[in-house]
Amino acid sequence: MSYSIIDTSPLDPVAKPLIDALQYEYSTRYREFRRDSDTSAAEELARYPAELFAPPEGAFLVIVRDGETVAGGAFKRYDAHTAELKRIWTHAAVRRQGLARRVVEELEARALRQGYRRVYLTTGFKQPEAWGLYTDTGYAPLFDRAIAPEIHVHLPFAKDLLDPLAVHTLEDLRPRAPLGLQR
Template sequence: MRIVPVGYDHPDAKSLDGQAQQEYLARYGAIDLTAMDPAEFSPPRGLYLIAYTPDGSPVATGGWRAQDLNEEGYADGDAEIKRMFTVEAARGRGLARRILGMLEESARAAGRLRMVLETGLKQPEAVALYLSVGYAPAPKFGLYRHEPYSQCFAKPLT
């Protein structure tokens, strides 16, 4: 597998985002309405990655964007993980773990202090991944911080 940085507005990113949204719809009955500007994922204040199979098919994705202290509960120096997603046929190969490691490395190199993310109770495989690599439950933040199914996690990058 080849993992490369792309713009959040890249056609393959849009395709994988659409697939992720369909999964959210199936699991939660709604898509994720979090506002995301492609510019937020541009270095040095962000990064967006896609994993490709040897034949060039996009199969996994993830990104981070800088966040700082604001009314949605972020802290200065945060890097927020967004759109971690692997197509069903490619799951179980460690792609999400590899992408997550690359995102953490990039955010650390950019001087971010803490990686944060929000997921939900109906994504137990995501929760298991984050716990397995050192994330811990954190106070809720972001658009869905008041929803009962929302779960937030954080990991120091220093």
């Protein structure tokens, strides 16, 4: 099967399957932790204006295979040297085929071309597949793994794109307390 990588916007109809599936996934995974998980998921996906995911400071891409959107992701500016990954997704029917890894690699390459040195992200405590993806692609966990993930709520990870083995360059991104306890 062949696929195409398309640079686009979250407002483009080709991105709709990604947005809709993420909303469903967030809503169902976190239903027991959020009073109105459907509304909460919709609000999370609408939290950032589409222009934040456009060059020169951001990017949004999808992977289309045989005419169907099967994966995608985005980044936006976090700080002058750091891009923040958002909306990484793979269609449930094609997971475990390397598509999420490809999305991350493509976003990292765009981030480097756009002048970023590092990438930061948070993922949810109910998304162990995402933790595995980021760990396997060289991201350092910036949270205390001895504390239960649900205390953190959001699990931060980061990577130095110029020196992927360097962790000292990421220290300013490390939260002082679990993100779930910060106000």
